Structure formats: C-alpha cells, structure tokens
Amino acid sequence: xxxxxxxxxxxxxxxxxxxxxxxxxxxxxxxxxxxxxxxxxxxxxxxxxxxxxxxxxxxxxxxxxxxxxxxxxxxxxxxxxxxxxxxxxxxxxxxxxxxxxxxxxxxxxxxxxxxxxxxxxxxxxxxxxxxxxxxxxxxxxxxxxxxxxxxxxxxxxxxxxxxxxxxxxxxxxxxxxxxxxxxxxxxxxxxxxxxxxxxxxxxxxxxxxxxxxxxxxxxxxxxxxxxxxxxxxxxxxxxxxxxxxxxxxxxxxxxxxxxxxxxxxxxxxxxxxxxxxxxxxxxxxxxxxxxxxxxxxxxxxxxxxxxxxxxxxxxxxxxxxxxxxxxxxxxxxxxxxxxxxxxxxxxxxxxxxxxxxxxxxxxxxxxxxxxxxxxxxxxxxxxxxxxxxxxxxxxxxxxxxxxxxxxxxxxxxxxxxxxxxxxxxxxxxxxxxxxxxxxxxxxxxxxxxxxxxxxxxxxxxxxxxxxxxxxxxxxxxxxxxxxxxxxxxxxxxxxxxxxxxxxxxxxxxxxxxxxxxxxxxxxxx
Ligand code: G4P
Numbered sequence: 330x331x332x333x334x335x336x337x338x339x340x341x342x343x344x345x346x347x348x349x350x351x352x353x354x355x356x357x358x359x360x361x362x363x364x365x366x367x368x369x370x371x372x373x374x375x376x377x378x379x380x381x382x383x384x385x386x387x388x389x390x391x392x393x394x395x396x397x398x399x400x401x402x403x404x405x406x407x408x409x410x411x412x413x414x415x416x417x418x419x420x421x422x423x424x425x426x427x428x429x430x431x432x433x434x435x436x437x438x439x440x441x442x443x444x445x446x447x448x449x450x451x452x453x454x455x456x457x458x459x460x461x462x463x464x465x466x467x468x469x470x471x472x473x474x475x476x477x478x479x480x481x482x483x484x485x486x487x488x489x490x491x492x493x494x495x496x497x498x499x500x501x502x503x504x505x506x507x508x509x510x511x512x513x514x515x516x517x518x519x520x521x522x523x524x525x526x527x528x529x530x531x532x533x534x535x536x537x538x539x540x541x542x543x544x545x546x547x548x549x550x551x552x553x554x555x556x557x558x559x560x561x562x563x564x565x566x567x568x569x570x571x572x573x574x575x576x577x578x579x580x581x582x583x584x585x586x587x588x589x590x591x592x593x594x595x596x597x598x599x600x601x602x603x604x605x606x607x608x609x610x611x612x613x614x615x616x617x618x619x620x621x622x623x624x625x626x627x628x629x630x631x632x633x634x635x636x637x638x639x640x641x642x643x644x645x646x647x648x649x650x651x652x653x654x655x656x657x658x659x660x661x662x663x664x665x666x667x668x669x670x671x672x673x674x675x676x677x678x679x680x681x682x683x684x685x686x687x688x689x690x691x692x693x694x695x696x697x698x699x700x701x702x703x704x705x706x707x708x709x710x711x712x713x714x715x716x717x718x719x720x721x722x723x724x725x726x727x728x729x730x731x732x733x734x735x736x737x738x739x740x741x742x743x744x745x746x747x748x749x750x751x752x753x754x755x756x757x758x759x760x761x762x763x764x765x766x767x768x769x770x771x772x773x774x775x776x777x778x779x780x781x782x783x784x785x786x787x788x789x790x791x792x793x794x795x796x797x798x799x800x801x802x803x804x805x806x807x808x809x810x811x812x813x814x815x816x817x818x819x820x821x822x823x824x825x826x827x828x829x830x831x832x833x834x835x836x837x838x839x840x841x842x843x844x845x846x847x848x849x850x851x852x853x854x
Contacts, residue, residue, distance in 0.1 A: 334650055334686060338617055339604045341688025343413040343645075344466075345430055347455065348440035349448035353470040357440060357585040358403070358414060364595055365405025365412060402643065402690045410599045413690050421450050422769020425720045425750060426628070429701065431457055432717055433627040433645035433690065436464040436602045439578070440585075443469050443476030443503065447489045455490055458575065465578045466598055467494065473521070473584040475504030480556065486578065493565045493577045497597055498590065499557055500582045502549040509544075510582055510590055511553050513560075514597060518544065521589055536561075572601055605688035608647050610704070612712040615648050617687040622649035622657070625714040626703045629695060629749045631783070640745065641692040642699040647714065649707070651685040657705040659698070660713050666705075670694035701750045719850040722753050722766030725793040725828060726773055729763070735786045742784030747821060752776050755818040755826060758808045764818060764828075765790075766798065793828075797835050801825035802846035810842065 348354045401416045415434055417427040431437065437458045439451060447455075458465050469482055477485075479500055486494045498510040501518070509520040518530040518538065533539040536557060544550050571577035579601065583590020605617035615623060628643040644651075656667050671682050671693050685691045693699075704713040730739035743763065747754045752773070753766040767773055773790060780786045796816075806825050811817035814834040818826050827847065829835040839847070 334620075335618055337411075338687045340410050341413065341605050341686065342410055342436070342599055342602045343415070343434050343605065343688045343690065344436045344438055344602065345415040345417050345427075345434045346438045346440060347417065347427075347431075347451060347458065349442070349445070349450040352440045352442040352445070352448070352451070353585045354416075354440055357438075357468060357470065357591065358416060360585055360588050360591045361412070361414065361595060362403060362405055363588075364592060365407045402692075404689075407595065408599060411689070412599070413688065415690065417454075421453070422767075422771035424453070425768055427454060428457055428720070429627045429717050429750065431461065431463065432715075433625075433643075434463065435604070435606050435688070436466065438466045438468060438598070441467060441469050441482065443471050443482065443582075444474060446477055446482060446485050452489065455492075459490075459492070462575045464572055464575050464603060465492070466594075466602065467578045467580045468585075468594055469580060469582045470585050472500050472503050472507050472510075472582050473587050473589070479582065483580065486580070493571075494580045495565050495567050495572075495577055496560060496580045496582075498582055498593065499553060499560070501544075501547075501553045506549060507584075508547060508549055510593075511557060512593060513557065515593070519590065519593060520544070521584075522587070569601060573603055605647070609715045610712040615712070615714075617648050619648040621710055622651055622655065622705075622707045623647050623710065623712075623714075624651070624705050625717075626699050626701060626705070627717060629699060629701055631745045631749060640695045640697065642695040642703075644691050644693055644705065646685055646687050646689050646691065648687050650687075651682075651689070651691060653683045655707070657707055658711060659703055659705060660711045661700070661703055662698070664698075666698065668693055668705075697745075697748075700748060720753075720768050721798050721849050721851045722768055723795050723798070724767050724770060724773070725755075725796050726765045726767075727762055727791040727793060728765050729789045731787040731789050738784045738786040739780075739788070742780045742786055745784075746776060746779060751779070754821050755828075758811055758817045758819060758825075764793065796828040796830065797832060799827050799829065799835065799847035799849055801827065802848060806845065810838075810845070 346354045346358060403414045403416065405412050415430050417430050439455060441447060441451065455465065467486065479496070483494050483496065486492055497514045498512045500510055501508040507521050509518055511518055516532045516536065518532065520528050520530065530538055530542060530544070537554065538545055565577060568577055572579060579597065581590060581594040581597070583594060585591060607614040607616055624644045624646040626642045626644050629640065630643070631640040651668070651671070653671050654667060654669055656665050658665055671691050682691050702717040706712060730736055743754060746752055755764040755766055756762065757764065765773065765776065777788055777790060780788050801824070806817070808817060814830040815838045816828040818828060820826050827838070829838065
C-alpha cells in the first residue's frame, strides 16, 4: 500500500456514541462538530423545544417525538485526524439499528449523566460493545450540576459494568462549586468558567500547583489532591493495550453544555482510539491496510431527502480505497456494480465523495439492489464479512392496506422498509397474511407514519401482542403443525418460523414434536 494511503487510513477514527436518552449525546456531538469546524452554529440542543433541531436529527418523526430514530453519520477533521461519528438512536425500541451501527465502528464513546449514573440503555449498549471487543471511552457529563461523587461513579462502572477504568482527569468540586478538572494525563488543571489565557495551570512534578494560586485556598482542591493520591496508589494503571482490547475504559469528566472538558477529551480520544481495525470475513481477517477495496453495508435508508425520493446504502469501508465510478462485486448476488453515485455525510448536508478509505462511511445510491449486511469487494475477491446481528422480534401486528386500490404502494413501501431493516416481515403459511415483527412498539409507529408520508398509504394494523419467535432448522415442515397458539409463518427469505403464544405453548410444542429443531438466532451470535 502506498505511504499516502496508509497515512490516510491510520488517520481515521470511527466511533459511535452510546448513552441513555438525555445524557447529553446530542450536545456532545454538536460540540465535537464545532471543534472540527463541521458546523458553525451550535444549532443548540435546546432546539427540541424551540423548533431548531440538532444536526443529527433527520426525520420528521424525530422532530415530532424529540427522539433520534435513525443513525446518522458525521465527519470532520481535527489535528490531522479524520473523525467519523455514527449517531445512534437512544431509544431502546430502535436497538436493532443501534446494534447494526456498532458493527461499523472501531470504538465507542459512552456518555454518562453524573447525576443518574449508569442507566438501562447505556448498560445494554455497553454489553454489545464489550461482546464485540470495542474499546470504550467514557465521558461523564453535566459536572456543572450536582451529581454522584466521582468515586461513586467509578465504583458503578466497575460493579455494574464490570469494566476497569482509568480516570484521565478528575473533577474539582461539582454543581455550583465546580471549579474545574485536574488533568492527570496532561499534568495540568483546567479551570471552569475562566478565560482562555488563564484557564490552564501547569502542575509541578509532584502533581501540585507550583507557587501561589487562589485555587490552593479551596478545600475542594485539597480534597482532589487526596483523591488523586488514592487513584495513583490504588487505582488501575494506564495501559494503551488494555484500552484497545476494551478491558480498560479511560474516563473523562466534563460538561458538554458549557463546552468544558470537551476539547481535552477529543484530543486524548484521538491519541488513544484505534485506527481502522481488521474485520473477520469468510476468508479470515481482512487487513484495513490492504490495497483491495472492500466494505459492508450496515444500514439502508430510503427517502433521506423526500425531495429526491432516493435510497442510500451506508457503507463502511474496511480496506483499500473507494473511487467514484469503480466497479465492485456483490458476492451475495454474484454481480458487478458500478458505484457511480456516492455521498459523504454531514447530517442532511450531503456532498459527492470521489475518494474514501478504510474507516470512512460513505453513502451509495441504492436502486433497490442492496441488503443490510452485503459485502462489496473488487477484482477476484469474493469473500463476505461476518453476518450482522439478527434480532428476534417479540411484538407482532397484522398489517393490511386501508385502501385496496393502493396495493402497489403498499407492497413497495413494505418492501423498502423491510429491506432497510426498519421492521421485519412474515407471511402466514396458509392465508398469506402479512405480519410485522418488531423489537419495540415505536418501530410500528414509525412504520405507520412512514407508510403514510413516504408511500402515501394508510395501513390498518391489528395488534397480535407479544410472541416467542423460533426459527425452524429444516427447510421443510408439515404446515399442518400451525395452530393459533403456535402460528407457522415464513420470513422474508422463505424460512419457516413459529410464533408461540407463550413459554408454555413453546414447551408443549417441543414435547409433541421433538423432531422439529427450533432455534433463536440471538442465541447463536
Ligand atoms: P441526548 O441527545 O443524549 O438525549 O441528550 P441531549 O444532548 O439532548 O441533552 C439532554 C438535556 O441535557 C438537554 O436539556 C441538554 O441541554 C442537557 N445537557 C446536556 N449536557 C449538559 C451539561 O453538561 N450540563 C447540563 N446542566 N445540562 C446538559 P434540555 O433540552 O433542556 O432538556 P431537559 O433538560 O428538559 O431534558
């Protein structure tokens, strides 16, 4: 690989932010984008109420509900690094989308609200990162408000999440008494609400302020020094390798809203976060520095811009270089495709991208060809990247078009939304009825809303409630085994699936039909 290309790849940092809603993800993202010069206005996060929206909130429904539904991608340059941020929906009903996004990153930033500590959704997403061995950087936010003590927060990280931590900095007071952070890593103190030229105080070799300074008068400073001593003696050691392996999380304290500690965080993050990592494929690990282009599609979104009525596949480049107009293989289809239309993302601002390298996320125009999880390769390469995680839906609805004259729109809409991975589709075996499967209720609401707004089709949805979903191992099965308590359906790949009314129905079925092997895809990935 040429030196130039290698340098480009090594300069990439691609991450997702994981957090519970309201922890400050949108605020932090915006501040990072401001540092990168990617946006000029802080479009402030308050926007949710005043009518302005964060740059990463795309769709109408997000505005109405004030939640992020889809993951968006943002890119900026900082200190010679090119940063790709993948936004993820915070709401748990959209976990599928978030989990798929996490397959496309090399690290994750976890935001914790200092008053709330570790919340349910953060824990769930953390576990996914852990399972995938993704390095995690922790930003403890809202230090300008009274919250839990830093020692309590660290203990929570270790006890609830089971991850060791290394505080890169440490707060001096908090809330009304927040004075700043003791920056262990840069051996300095950064003062809160102090002008730029006086904000930083260098520390001597003993880690203390040399000479006179009014901060020394404060009991909070004394307390911080004591805690730092404790950390130095009893805390974990800093280890770049263990950060890379996802075993140790560097912890940063700050306040995104007041833009405090964000730049320090960004600079350390860029220093320690991994550049694009190798990925597993059917032919073993693919080196991100290999010359041959390859990548995989982790998200498809139709009608990103309603004026264009288009469809974009989000591609994570995993090796080599993308050049507009290049021919690629889609091994699943045994087909070659010319990538003529491609875009780079800055939320809903899109610009044509001519070149991109491993680590970058680009959007490619999708005439309906791609599926989530598709691999793209070049030349003789025909490998496929690891399958994306498949979710087992738990909630079901029967769906029909309200207006029978609109069948064409109805089928097109369902087809596209299913291919996007917004919802799963099943058909009953005997009656060919359409059933929608979801992990969270809101997915149905988004579906209904989008069918109406994007495909001009009103749908009728009948609640079937929650089911236990199990796929059938074999290709063939006696369709007469279907009953109201163990409904037999087919998924969109024509695989047989049983929807059991409850645990009891599942066990009863297994006892009666020991020869029908069933599985839950989430147990095997
Ligand atoms: P999210 O994307 O993770 O859901 O969170 P978002 O950034 O929207 O932030 C949620 C709320 O927390 C916002 O208040 C935001 O201003 C506030 N916030 C974010 N960072 C900080 C911080 O460092 N300090 C303080 N004090 N507040 C912060 P909001 O829009 O007024 O909503 P709400 O507070 O009524 O929920």
